[in-house]
Amino acid sequence: MYAQMIKSEATKDDPEKLVAFQARIDADEKIEPKDWMPEGYRKTLIRQIGQHAHSEIVGQLPEGNWITRAPTLERKAILLAKVQDEAGHGLYLYCAAETLGVSRDELTEMLLDGRMKYSSIFNYPTLNWADIGAVGWLVDGAAIMNQVPLQRTSFGPYSRAMIRICKEESFHQRQGYDAIRKMAEGTPEQKKMAQDALNRFWYPSLMMFGPSDKDSVHSEQSMAWKIKINTNDELRQKFVDQTVPQAEYLGLTIPDPDLKWNEESGHYDFSEPDWSEFFDVIKGNGPCNVDRLAARNKAWDDGKWVRDGLLAHAQKRKAAKVAAE
Amino acid sequence: MSSPNAAYPDTPQTEDKPPKRHEWPLWEVFIRGQHGLSHRHVGSLHAPDAEMAIKNARDVYTRRNEGVSIWVVEANDITASSPSDKGPLYEPSESKVYRHPTFFDIPDEVGAM
Numbered sequence: 141m142y143a144q145m146i147k148s149e150a151t152k153d154d155p156e157k158l159v160a161f162q163a164r165i166d167a168d169e170k171i172e173p174k175d176w177m178p179e180g181y182r183k184t185l186i187r188q189i190g191q192h193a194h195s196e197i198v199g200q201l202p203e204g205n206w207i208t209r210a211p212t213l214e215r216k217a218i219l220l221a222k223v224q225d226e227a228g229h230g231l232y233l234y235c236a237a238e239t240l241g242v243s244r245d246e247l248t249e250m251l252l253d254g255r256m257k258y259s260s261i262f263n264y265p266t267l268n269w270a271d272i273g274a275v276g277w278l279v280d281g282a283a284i285m286n287q288v289p290l291q292r293t294s295f296g297p298y299s300r301a302m303i304r305i306c307k308e309e310s311f312h313q314r315q316g317y318d319a320i321r322k323m324a325e326g327t328p329e330q331k332k333m334a335q336d337a338l339n340r341f342w343y344p345s346l347m348m349f350g351p352s353d354k355d356s357v358h359s360e361q362s363m364a365w366k367i368k369i370n371t372n373d374e375l376r377q378k379f380v381d382q383t384v385p386q387a388e389y390l391g392l393t394i395p396d397p398d399l400k401w402n403e404e405s406g407h408y409d410f411s412e413p414d415w416s417e418f419f420d421v422i423k424g425n426g427p428c429n430v431d432r433l434a435a436r437n438k439a440w441d442d443g444k445w446v447r448d449g450l451l452a453h454a455q456k457r458k459a460a461k462v463a464a465e
Numbered sequence: 466m467s468s469p470n471a472a473y474p475d476t477p478q479t480e481d482k483p484p485k486r487h488e489w490p491l492w493e494v495f496i497r498g499q500h501g502l503s504h505r506h507v508g509s510l511h512a513p514d515a516e517m518a519i520k521n522a523r524d525v526y527t528r529r530n531e532g533v534s535i536w537v538v539e540a541n542d543i544t545a546s547s548p549s550d551k552g553p554l555y556e557p558s559e560s561k562v563y564r565h566p567t568f569f570d571i572p573d574e575v576g577a578m
Contacts, residue, residue, distance in 0.1 A: 174545065174547060224524075224528075225528075227525075228525045228528070231525055232508055235491075235508055235509040235510065238491065238509075243488060447489070447513075448487065450513040450514075450517070451487055451489060454513040
């Protein structure tokens with residue numbers, strides 16, 4: 141659903157080429173796969189786009205958890221369509237990453253053996269149906285906040301993938317808000333479930349924007365290369381400003397006693413998430429890290445004979461076609 | 466088996482690795498929209514063969530009425546122009562301004578032409 145904690149790399153590139161490259165970036169030219177690019181730019185992008193793609197794939201698990209248990213047929217159909225979109229988003233992003241010279245299978249293997257990460261948010265469990273609404277509203281909401289500026293990111297294939305994804309992502313956010321609204325306006329039990337979901341997903345959603353700017357030592361290079369357009373804190377602030385009125389409309393309370401409107405700055409003041417929890421989740425110690433990776437590994441391993449079978453069949457048919465000509 | 470980044474032969478692999486494992490080849494997808502005049506490149510996907518590539522392209526790229534006709538072509542079969550050829554390839558269009566109708570002055574008296 142989105143990428144975080146990306147470190148850009150130091151490079152040993154030809155200084156003349158670097159200057160020319162930076163000039164193209166500064167002129168807002170898009171960088172295309174066949175253009176020269178610094179090794180650090182390539183590696184940072186492979187990591188960011190790859191991690192973004194992995195997030196889409198792993199993100200299907202928490203929501204998929206409720207497909208068979210969705211409360212109405214309509215909600216179930218909507219959830220299925222959404223999870224199907226996430227698969228598509230993963231696909232667009234893997235293809236964008238592949239233009240940088242890495243294969244999808246390589247990326248997949250790096251995810252499966254823990255060499256690459258995915259968004260911290262998907263390591264939280266979905267404990268009741270309201271969580272599905274909260275994920276759409278807050279998690280996809282945070283994702284959009286992050287992805288809209290990425291439509292202008294300097295690498296052409298990534299920027300084009302984001303344009304496609306943003307269109308579909310706004311369907312996800314709306315359906316999530318709609319689902320949670322139904323519950324907030326429903327019985328007292330339903331409203332309680334909605335509030336509980338908001339309580340659990342609020343801070344993890346804030347963490348999706350990555351660590352605070354003062355601790356994000358590598359974002360400077362990413363900003364100079366226009367891989368990143370806004371800082372983590374800028375986007376987080378925007379998200380809070382947008383989301384608070386949405387919660388108020390539902391009659392739900394943001395689980396932050398220090399949240400208040402700041403007349404002077406024109407923004408909401410809010411408490412930072414617990415960053416030690418964030419770093420712990422990133423390191424693999426969140427509530428669902430082990431389950432998520434185990435599920436992906438099982439699907440990959442158990443599906444091997446199907447992938448091999450399809451390939452063998454395709455080759456056999458190709459050979460038969462050549463023989464017939 | 467095709468290498469996955471065949472459409473981008475100038476792009477080096479990230480790591481030097483032994484020959485590729487058994488991976489499904491990459492297909493580029495072109496779609497003609499409902500009222501579109503021509504097929505447009507919309508993205509790419511992996512599939513074992515052309516039929517599966519079409520089916521997957523249908524599912525991924527036409528879920529919201531994006532098109533009525535799909536072409537898929539293996540990325541391996543595409544040859545792309547190179548950025549270093551930019552000058553020699555496209556320079557002639559800049560130096561031959563007389564190819565454009567606006568180059569020619571037509572007297573007002575003659576009317577629209």
